Amino acid sequence: MNVICATLNAKYIHTNLAIRYLKAYAAPEFNIQLKEYTIKDPILNIVSDLYQQKPSIIGFSCYIWNIEETLKVVNMLKKIEPSLLIVLGGPEVSYDTAEWMEKVPEVDFIVMGEGELTFKQLLAEIQSDQNYDQVPGIAYRHDRKVRMTLQRNKLDLKEIPSPYRFPEDIAHLGKRVTYIETSRGCPFSCQFCLSSIEVGVRYFEREKMKEDIRYLMENGAKTIKFVDRTFNISRSYAMEMFRFLIDEHLPGTVFQFEITADIMRPEVIEFLNQEAPKGLFRFEIGVQSTNDFTNELVRRKQNFEKLKRTVTMVKDGGKIDQHLDLIAGLPEEDYASFKKTFNDVFEMRPEELQLGFLKMLRGTGVRLRAEEHEYVYMDHSPYEILSNNVLSFGDMVRIKQVEDVLEKYWNDHRMDATVEYLVTKTFASPFDFFQDFGSYWDEKGWSRIGHQLEDLFRRLYLFLQEINAEQLDVIVGLMKYDYFKxxxxxxxxxxxxxxxxxxxxxxxxxxxxxxxxxxxxxxxxxxxxxxxxxxxxxxxxxxxxxxxxxxxxxxxxxxxxxxxxxxxxxxxxxxxxxxx
Structure with a gap:
């Protein structure tokens, strides 16, 4: 039985941890080949490559960013080889599973939720008696009808074999992001996030994780990203891991974490500011909104003053870059409120400010209660909202204009001195600068064409001329300074x-x-x-x-x-x- 676990990553530098778990857990009973592509690869090229492996079963790992392209691959494969068994798994198909089975007849099985043991048992049944009702957590077809079995209890993570030690991965470790998971689950209940559905946090065995990290570093991994939803939920655990990484990291390695900033104690930050080498760690912090009523509606507990304290202390330490996230379109956050949220967060001057838009993910509370706030959203992935009761589509378009120039002029750090002057001296607020410039950028059609570095400077200069900006000679001088620097x-x-x-x-x-x-x-x-x-x-x-x-x-x-x-x-x- 020739089994392939495949996925389409968003970019080449990404790697898929899920299919590696499946391969590790199924061994040695089943030999699974891993195949990774990107959503930009031509569909026929992907199909051709998979076909030439002569598989009998292909499992695809599905997410909002790859589901549309994955289904095109599945459709074409089934036309070529109808006897090929197709298994889907992953967060995108773990919810509304019956709908997926009805909508995509080419799919033979869907694995719901945590898939390591379920997938292994499914392979065993395919190979033997085909009593699929004995496999917990799957959807399958019987007499042309869709059947679903109850999901199993959560796995003991300490029993899952390491997915980080495949010889075929070694050559790519230095070129791609290595994702690592030391826990599963999240203690919070944010209604826009799939992690809120699983209650509680489970941990992998600490010493085994340390051995895996040592192995990855020794074999060339440079960027290691922890996918734990809240890395610092346990202060003692976070401190132990920080200490380990500081003591045993190899030169050139960078570790990225998702942290909850308002629960991070000052003594932890002081420890990092004193002990961590500059550039070793990078924090991703989800702020999402500073509107208390909005946070209450999505069951998000957040103390913004404590969050600011953490971000400020980390920034003052000068050791750790911070990436802060916002979400436009959350319940009851209108345009004016989002403007305040943006300005509240930009005031902290994070190294990167990611402006995202609410996605109505399958299985989340905001999607299940979409009618309460009159949400209109895309029928297809990524299910991004188009409007709601307080935010029109026109408002969304304007905020997207902000996102466009924010990426180019702040997150890429091409003009830090210039932007700092503009947002403090020339415009009423940071949001006003990015909005006015973003609208001008869009009106000129620049969002639809490419740009060189010089174009970014010229276009900003044209905008400033257009609005008759005061102290333009000073701003131009700062632009020259940034350009040379x-x-x-x-x-x-x-x-x-x-x-x-x-x-x-x-x-x-x-x-x-x-x-x-x-x-x-x-x-x-x-x-x-x-x-x-x-x-x-x-x-x-x-x-x-x-x-x-x-x-x-x-x-x-x-x-x-x-x-x-x-x-x-x-x-x-x-x-x-x-x-x-």
């Missing part, structure tokens, strides 16, 4: 007209060569000759005192010069302010 090599043609003509530039270079100490000891130590100065530096005039800005972050209207040195020896850029 983020370049590792000398740009061929900047997006602006040069400040100096050839003669003025030559005169300034002559002054610098004669008195290099005017630019400070760092520049003096470079010992640049005339040829290197012309080849590896650029000059620009600014309308504010760059020296004071670099020291204090304060913008003072006093002209200065900026010399950018693009160091070819180590691909870094050094910026030197001076009076021209």
């Amino acid at each position: 983020n370049h590792k090599y000398k740009p061929r043609k900047p997006w602006w007209e040069a400040s100096y003509d050839k003669g003025k530039r030559t005169a300034i270079y002559k002054q610098i060569l004669e008195t290099p100490e005017l630019l400070g000891p760092t520049f003096f130590e470079l010992q640049l000759d005339e040829k290197e100065l012309y080849k590896h530096t650029m000059l620009e005039e600014l309308s504010f005192d760059l020296s004071k800005y670099m020291l204090t972050g304060e913008v003072v209207n006093q002209a200065s010069c900026l010399l950018a040195f693009f160091d070819p020896s180590n691909n870094q850029t050094l910026l030197f302010p001076f009076k021209g």
Whole structure:
């Protein structure tokens, strides 16, 4: 019996942990081949590759991001090989299962919920007596009718074999994200999340998990992401794991966690700020909304003041990047309320602010009670909302405009100095900047075309011109500063007209060569000759005192010069302010 467990990942760098659990649990009785593709791969290519393996059974791991493409693959495979048995599993098909079986006749079985033992038993029945009513937690067909068996009790996680040690994975560990799970379940009841359906939290055996992490690091894993829904629900457990990772990590490894910020104790943060190497950890924090009534409606307990304390302490420590999530479209959060939520969270200046939109996931409370808030949402995955009783589709479109420019101008950190000035000095609030610019961006049709780095600067400049922004000369100076700061090599043609003509530039270079100490000891130590100065530096005039800005972050209207040195020896850029 030739068995394949397959999935379509969102991107190549992702890996699927579920199919690895199935393979590990089914061994040694069944030899399972793993096949991973992406949702961008041509369907015929996927089908061709699977067909050539000559499988008798293929199991697909299904999620909102891959279900549509997966069903296209299933449909085509069944046309080619009708005797092929198709098994679906995963969160997308574990709910409304009978509906899926009726809607997709090509599917022979669906495994519901936790699938390791169920899938193994299903394979055993396929191979022997085919008494499928003896397999807990499946849907199947009998006499052209859909039958479903009761789901089994939760597994003892300590008995599940490791899914992290397949030899075929070793070559890819350094190139892809490695997902690891040390617990299952969530103690909270957020009605928009599937994790709220499972009551309680179960843990894998700690020492085995540590051994697996050691193995992954030793074999080249660089990005290890914990998929635990609330990694820090147990303070003692989190502290033990943090200590282990700090003590035994290998250089270049990064660990990512989903944490609940308002329950994290200050002493834990102080420990991390003191002990953790910079860049070792990355936190993902779901804020979702700061509207207390909205949080109450979705049964989400959140103390925003304590959350702010945690985020601020972590940020002040300078060791850990933070990714904060928002969800637009939650019950009774209208446009004005979401604007406040956005500004509340942006005030903390997270390294990344993810603006998402409510998805009415199968099995969740918000979907089951959608009529209470007049939700209109997509019939197909990802079931994103289109409107509700307080948020029109037009409001959703406007918030999507915010999301577009937020990704490009904040999360990518191309213009931190510029954006900081704009959201504090030019616009009434951060949301107002991103909304006004996002609407302009959309009106120009830029959301439908690609862009180079220079385009981002030019388009922001055009927008600022359009609105007659005050202190535009200062903003342009900050844009130049950001542009140089983020370049590792000398740009061929900047997006602006040069400040100096050839003669003025030559005169300034002559002054610098004669008195290099005017630019400070760092520049003096470079010992640049005339040829290197012309080849590896650029000059620009600014309308504010760059020296004071670099020291204090304060913008003072006093002209200065900026010399950018693009160091070819180590691909870094050094910026030197001076009076021209």
